[in-house]
Amino acid sequence: MIDTYPSLAGNWNFPTKMRFGPGRIQELAAACSAAGINRPLLVTDPGLKPLPMIADALALLEKNGIPPALFTDVHPNPVGADVEAGLKVFRNNKHDGVIVVGGGSAMDAGKAIAFMSGQTRPMWDYEDREDWWTRADPNGIAPVIAVPTTAGTGSEVGRAAVITDESDHTKKIIFHPKMMPVDVICDPELTTGLPPHITAATGMDALSHNLEAWCSPFWHPLAQGVALEGMRLCKEWLPEATKRGSNVEARAFMLAASSMGATAFQKGLGSMHAMSHPCSSLRGTHHGLTNAVVMPYVLVHNKAAIDEKLTAAARYLGLKDQSFGGFVDWVLTLREEVGIPNTLKEIGVDMDIIPEAAAMALEDPSNGGNPVPMTVAAYETLYSNAIEGRLA
CATH class of the missing domain: 3.40.50.1970 (Rossmann fold)
Incomplete structure (x- = not known):
């Protein structure tokens, strides 16, 4: 406890x-x-x-x-x-x-x-x-x-x-x-005056920082511990902060989770951020919202390298299904609960972006921390999946 x-x-x-x-x-x-x-x-x-x-x-x-x-x-x-x-x-x-x-x-x-x-x-x-x-x-x-x-x-x-x-x-x-x-x-x-949709998008950004740091392959046990607790705070408090923005307790714990995520990600980020940055610069999408949308697609793509890590995280978060699949299901449920769209298409990212965005993602500094080595072709597939909503 x-x-x-x-x-x-x-x-x-x-x-x-x-x-x-x-x-x-x-x-x-x-x-x-x-x-x-x-x-x-x-x-x-x-x-x-x-x-x-x-x-x-x-x-x-x-x-x-x-x-x-x-x-x-x-x-x-x-x-x-x-x-x-x-x-x-x-x-x-x-x-x-x-x-x-x-x-x-x-x-x-x-x-x-x-x-x-x-x-x-x-x-x-x-x-x-x-x-x-x-x-x-x-x-x-x-x-x-x-x-x-x-x-x-x-x-x-x-x-x-x-x-x-x-x-x-x-x-x-x-x-x-x-x-x-x-x-x-x-x-x-x-932070109590933030509208629900901004609370959700920024809160999912905090989750993405902690989550990608946790999954990063680099050696940094201090950041690893911070990332794990940061994810737990997001699980416990983001839905409450989104639904009842005047709850100072919820706002405080999400503010802590945010600072924890940025502290942890000196261990590394990954393809969520590498994909999000081109979307923001080419289509003007909100950074945190874009991270939230691409999150499950990147997790599934990286499964071979992060299966054990997400299983461990699922145990720490107290999920009912303490497995890789259980963790991804929790992310999908959380996104739905706080109002995050399922696809990049819903936030203004079209298929025309793929050739340029995929090349940019591969060159993005965050790409180096992804647990699975990436290629332009892999990013093209990921963008296509995230635009059209193909999670498998």
């Missing part, structure tokens, strides 16, 4: 400094002071801009003598131009740090702005390939305070930003160890 949790609040230092619990947003000014940030640029997305949480955060900073500026020109899948525009504001106003309030898109854009604030080379020169991160000047990276408002990407505890290169419509991962936010405020009350 897994113990109940005595509190929803805590101060953690894993993998970075984290202030977790309801009402912790009130510590935003203190977090800035601790990080040495005196003139922050607050980065968020256009959807959050008019909400009280943004006005309250700006007022809180002003009250404490920390004058902020606001940048909100961020696409749902952030592009290089977003970073350039934010970087211009950052430099012109002589900011010394970034506060990111929002979901994955704001997090990626804000972290990239902070990273590029003191660099001299083009951003794409720091893509997560080989040792390209060593090209960066670590002293030219501004500190970031992250305040997630969705429970999905876990980007608040990540050392990278996913930005779309408009020149070739590919999502590229910009990486540096110092891109990790120096302080994170995880306040579940900030």
Whole structure:
């Protein structure tokens, strides 16, 4: 029997400094002071801009003598131009740090702005390939305070930003160890206003991170343990968070599962993400929703390599059918319960995408963590199956 949790609040230092619990947003000014940030640029997305949480955060900073500026020109899948525009504001106003309030898109854009604030080379020169991160000047990276408002990407505890290169419509991962936010405020009350469909899509993204990390073939026992518990939290709390968004307890556990997923996936991701990234860049699909749609198709494709792992996960999750098939059936049932479509066709991905998307998926950095070696032909089959709904 897994113990109940005595509190929803805590101060953690894993993998970075984290202030977790309801009402912790009130510590935003203190977090800035601790990080040495005196003139922050607050980065968020256009959807959050008019909400009280943004006005309250700006007022809180002003009250404490920390004058902020606001940048909100961020696409749902952030592009290089977003970073350039934010970087211009950052430099012109002589900011010394970034506060990111929002979901994955704001997090990626804000972290990239902070990273590029003191660099001299083009951003794409720091893509997560080989040792390209060593090209960066670590002293030219501004500190970031992250305040997630969705429970999905876990980007608040990540050392990278996913930005779309408009020149070739590919999502590229910009990486540096110092891109990790120096302080994170995880306040579940900030997520209670998320509509059910966004709660479901982002929550399934958190599940995909934990699940792909669990299935990754690489050696990382610490991440393995985090991934397993992260999946359990998604099982226990995602349906409740989707149905009753005002349930702060459910929101808190999903926020934890989100951060856990991004902590775990340093062990590796896989074909779910490799397939999702081209769909987002070529058709503008929601990243978490796309991961949720392709999830069972990828699991079935990888069965030979992950049968034992999913059987073990099924035991830990307490599923009635503690087998590979039982785990896949649970994923299908969960998707139906929270309103995830069955096929890529239902979210605007057509068969015409396959030749380009399959080639992009094979080149995607996430592909390297898939437990089964992939080819363009394998991705073509997977896309076709996911578009048409062929799970067998």
